[in-house]
Amino acid sequence: MRKHKMNNLNACLCAAVCLSLFSSCKDDYIYDDEAPAWLGENIYEYLEKSGQYTSYLALVKDLGYEETLRRTGSKTLFPATDEAFADYFRENGMHGGGADFVHNLPASQKRYLFNSTMLNMAYLSNMLANITSDADGLSEGTAVRRTSSATLLDTVPYVSYADMPKTSFWKRFERKGGTFLADNGNRMSVFFTPQYFSRINLTESDWNVISKGWGMPWDASGFYVNGIHVQAQNKDVTCKNGYLHLADGVVTPLPNMAEVITSTPEVSQFAELLDMFSFPYYDGAIQSNLAAAYGGIFNEDSTVFVKRYFNQTDFNADPEGKVDINGYGTLLYDPASHAYGGNGDMGVMIVPTNEAMQEYWTSEEGKFLSDKFPQWDSVYTTVVSAFLQNHQQRSFNGALPHNWDIMSDNAGFELGITENDVVKTIPANNGLIYVTNKVFAPVDYQSVYAPVLISDSTTIMSPAIKNDVDNDYNLKYHFYLRSLDSRYNLLVPTDKALADYRDPITWAIWANEQIDNREIWSFRVYMGRVVADVYAVDENGNKGELLRTLDDETGDERNQVNDRLQDLLDMHIVVANDETEPLSGYMDEGTQPYFLTKGGAVLQAEGVGSALSVKGLGDVEMGWPSAHVVALEDGNPARYEMTNGHTFFIDRILQDSYKSVYYTMADAETHEAYAAFYQLLQGDERVWAYFEEDEDVEPIFDLDVTTSSSGLGPIVTSFNNFRYTVLVPTKEALDKAFAEDPELWTWERIAAETDPAKKKAKTLYLLNFLRYHFVDGILPMGDGISYNGSYATAARDENNHFVYLNVSGNGNQLTFTSENTGTQAHVVTGDENNYNVFTRDYIVNNSDYKAATQITASSHAVIHLVDHVVDYR
Structure with missing residues (x-):
């Protein structure tokens, strides 16, 4: 086979000749009707003389391109041999081959077989990946696709209703039985060339994945057009009116994705x-073009649609x-x-x-x-x-x-x-x-909240966790819960459960001070957002009369609802893979009784798998029943193992602790053993009055009132929106400590002291001694829970650094050891009222906490009675 490869100089000469052919008007110019002999044959002659392209030339003739390919011009073609056509016809269930067989093909099929093989410009193979634009000029190697001679008018198939998508959008064609469907734009040809590979850094290993199953080897010299190989020795065949790239197979239009x-x-x-x-889209311009091209076939009774998505x-x-x-x-x-x-x-x-x-x-x-x-x-x-x-x-x-x-x-x-x-x-x-x-799966449907988004029984928690409305009132908890590096337990109260939410502010005031303005909130969805109907509480603690509805889209009402939703969500999320936290883990594995929530509260759990039952410590405090995993309509439990954790639909809201450290310790009837230490924590009003203007002296308990906030009753002043353990030495241990430490004075003695310097020194010493019993971290006791670490206390040393305790133990033993002195205190477990006692100190958004509407901060604590004081001396 003869191939004439044009070098760059010849290409320039050819362009000059072609330009003169188009622009010359002289009758005696010898190249008006003929081209220079050194350019070789035209495209048609080249293929004809080869004798291997009769099928392809039959397409050329029948589609009216013979004259075009005989004259000078600018075309690029990707022809296939008769052998390739025979293989193609056989592979597609057609019996025959050669020119006569092609002549008998339908016109639409001829267009299908030819039009994608011709580009209306002359391109050497190294130019196929180049793009020229008015704005950027020539961009080399950037093109992967080019427009060929194929157009959406080439073939417009009639699609029967039986072969259409089974959605309501296509139902209109049922009576008629089908319709014509045109392409969504002209089909482009795809070129995988070395120049393009180089530009986008596509490697051979990339190609091995990209071409998996095609049987197309990596080729750094040849190229591929619509998945058909053009080998290096068969590219860039130069004719006087364009270039041929002889393909290994028949180049046909690729389908769209x-x-x-x-x-x-x-x-x-x-x-x-x-x-x-998908949707049948009517485009009047396409209808008009088809009517112009094919006449009356596409009349009003033959409306053409485009299948769009x-x-x-x-x-x-x-x-x-x-x-x-x-x-x-x-x-x-x-x-x-x-x-x-x-x-x-x-x-x-x-x-x-x-x-x-x-x-x-x-x-x-x-x-x-x-x-x-x-x-x-x-x-x-x-x-x-x-x-x-x-x-x-x-x-x-x-x-x-x-x-x-x-x-x-x-x-x-x-x-x-x-x-x-x-x-x-x-x-x-x-x-x-x-x-x-x-x-x-998308991250929203890998994460623990995925079941919530689609369930009919969690339509309230769904927008509470993920609401696509982007505004300042959207809690956006899905951003937290979609972390695939973390593992979570997500406990989801059903819509029915969310009708009975014991408002923590009003219930905490009642629990601590017996002022009964308790409220039960009933959440529901309105206009895509969670709102609340607020009810009074009857004498039995159940829902009474409707007081008000909080349903504003913005403002204070929205803030109140979001405040409670945030508190509720924080209460129902437990991180399962925090290796630094002893109370982390999957709640349904039955490994331990207590788990730490996102908000710092503790949940009490028992049972394995779908038999899990859970209580908040407010539920324990009030004697309310456990929450259980609900059953679905088919009887299966609503428990799910997602990519980043376990999800449980539960039948009750988990309520947090209501009572504060102050009021819990003040309850001498229940916690008599706390009384001696509680009296020390309260201090002496004479001492507080004396040091009222001294910022160095801060009581253990205080209302902590500001112009816009207050503790909900007296709170622990060293608490800072975190979680803590409070160690309460027995009276005997306290008596021993005061007897053995001459620097440790009682409040009575301090109040009587007249030397200001000594008075302050003894006050700070006693306060530091007391604060050494307030430990960062909530450390309950229980089977399967073990501790072995160092924890900061609220006490400070002479350099104003926090003093630490070592904590060790598991199961029913828990020991607190002073890092400085080695003295140890052990939890006393003889009376369950004296250890694992849980509390919550609230700070609310009003200087008068009885008029507060939102929780601005809170600290959780567990209280243990211990057999010895802990001393850092």
């Missing part, structure tokens, strides 16, 4: 979901206003759009096999879907939309396999795809399909 997916049986489940977002790029609003597209759900971009990505890029879709879809559906992580829906196609479209979007990557260039370890999903989280996940790949004219053996 949507067509690939919907025509691949092994991904039919994903295809069915994809088509839920709802997407965020160019189809998220219905021009007729009949479909709430954003409310229905969209894709990221339209996988049927041939223009998507332009010349320089295209999309990527990750498409799980049917087996992968079924495996996910029946897995623990997919259980939240299969519990509610009978099958994939019955899942809410908004949920399906999120799943599909997560399987779309906007840029092929940005999604090369060597970048997969940092490639993000639609929410900005690591997608986590690997080469082992890829079964095969399928090229499309607007992107690449990775067929995978794995479903890549």
